[in-house]
Amino acid sequence: MRFEVAVMRFSDFSAADVTRPHPNPQNNLAFFRLRFLTGLQYRAAALAGVATQFAWGFMEIKVFLAFHRTNPAAFPMTLGQLSSYLWLQQAFLAFFMAWLMEGELFDCIGGGGVAYELCRPINLYDMWFARSAATRLSAGLLRCFPILIVAAFLPEPYRMHAPADPVTALLFLLTMVLGLLVTVAVCMIVYMLTFFTISPLGLRLLFSMAAEFFQGAVIPLPFFPRPIQAVMELSPFAAMQNVPLRVYSGNLAGHALLRAVALQLFWIFALVMLGKWLNALAIKKTTVQGG
Template identity: 45%
Template sequence: MKAYVSVLKLRLLNGMQYRAAALAGVATQFFWGFMYIMIFEAFYLNTIESPPIALKELIIYIWLQQAFLAFIALWFRDNELFDLITTGNIAYELCRPCGIYGFWYAKLLAQRLSSAFLRSFPILLVAFFLPQPYNMTLPPNVLTFVLFLTSLIFGLLLLVSISMFIYISVFVTMSPVGSLLLFGVIGEFFAGLIIPIPLMPSWLQNIAYLLPFRLTADFPFRVYSGHIHQNEAIAGIISQFGWLVILVLLGKFAFHKALQKVVVQGG
């Protein structure tokens, strides 16, 4: 466990050094945030009479998406790990006196945390001071905020466990781009990053609720806005924990099977 905590700290400190890249990302995310808000505002004003989610809740949803993009984007990757797999340098990782799954999990977790620390606070700070109706607002009460933080943390852990399957799949496909596209398109769609899940047709919502992706993004953001009530939020957090245990166990099993078939050339 000490090895995993140490690599988490080191990667977190290393990631915090890229401040210029983070500021560029903040500007980009403000652009996308305003664009999405204006699209949905026009959609609400001209189309929807009784929306399944209020426009204000949707605006909060979008700003949280932009602020915590590093927590929810499956395309967020570590090219160093891809290179280890595709070049055969995974042999060096096998020499480490610790489990590779946990070691990589800690690296990916630290990468996302460092990026979110640098980007989330400027975005949220500005979003709170924007004019109506484009501004962020506080959650309805303290308990809702606590449930949001809990669900956000579990959502991050769940997303990292899902992203581990991207790296595991590269052992088979040897194509990082293919694995990223497959997981990214499916995962982000059913996480509500393209179309918020309440705005999907009922049959698509049923599919989304069967998969774990929505628990990484859609669920915590709707908890914050109050669209998901407290009792439902507690049940959702329990579901997040259950999915986390299942995906980590499956990931470790799949990783073990993939390592058994690794071929390292050169002797």
């Protein structure tokens, strides 16, 4: 479990937030540009982040290699598939890690600043959704390329391979976007539940742990025993990184792939609906109690 790393990276983000003026909800593009700019200014943080993730990825592969040496027959993926999976996981950490939530939003809810947000003529859920997505997208894009480029030139078995064909690449991009949306939708549920809880930290911990475990961040889902894997794949968390990372290397294809995409779509729909419903409840609660 890497919650500690999470907190570090998280504080990284709030540091970058200090210089950021309030987002104009009408112009998410400008907001995104600003995010990207602040991100760029924290160059050392970005470089160190890349180096750190690189080291994590390397160690992670070494663990699996050791198990592979011990009992190659029991290995459920090819080594190439595994390396690709792990590098993509590191490169797009910011897309899928549930613990990467926005401290400002928690402060806003806890500190009663949400009353101001409610005064604006916009939908709170939509704004926060866009904001979370923008944060993840910019953080992920800033960090992914160096990792991917270096990983592509490593010696075997560490090397990251290109996708088998253009269709796979396209499917990867599609499931990636869907996975990102599921991640944001899951986090929105946590923000909304924060309205009803006294301890956002405890809630966040529990959610993050479940998300990490079920989306195959501890060990990829194919390493679990079949029946357990089958159940895990139904969870909304498995619709996050599990799908695109396995699509990329061809570990998930054909009928199973179709089912996974359908599940992704279902979870986006269900989680957004649930989130909006909770949002309405939360607003009612806030207006009735006066914060």
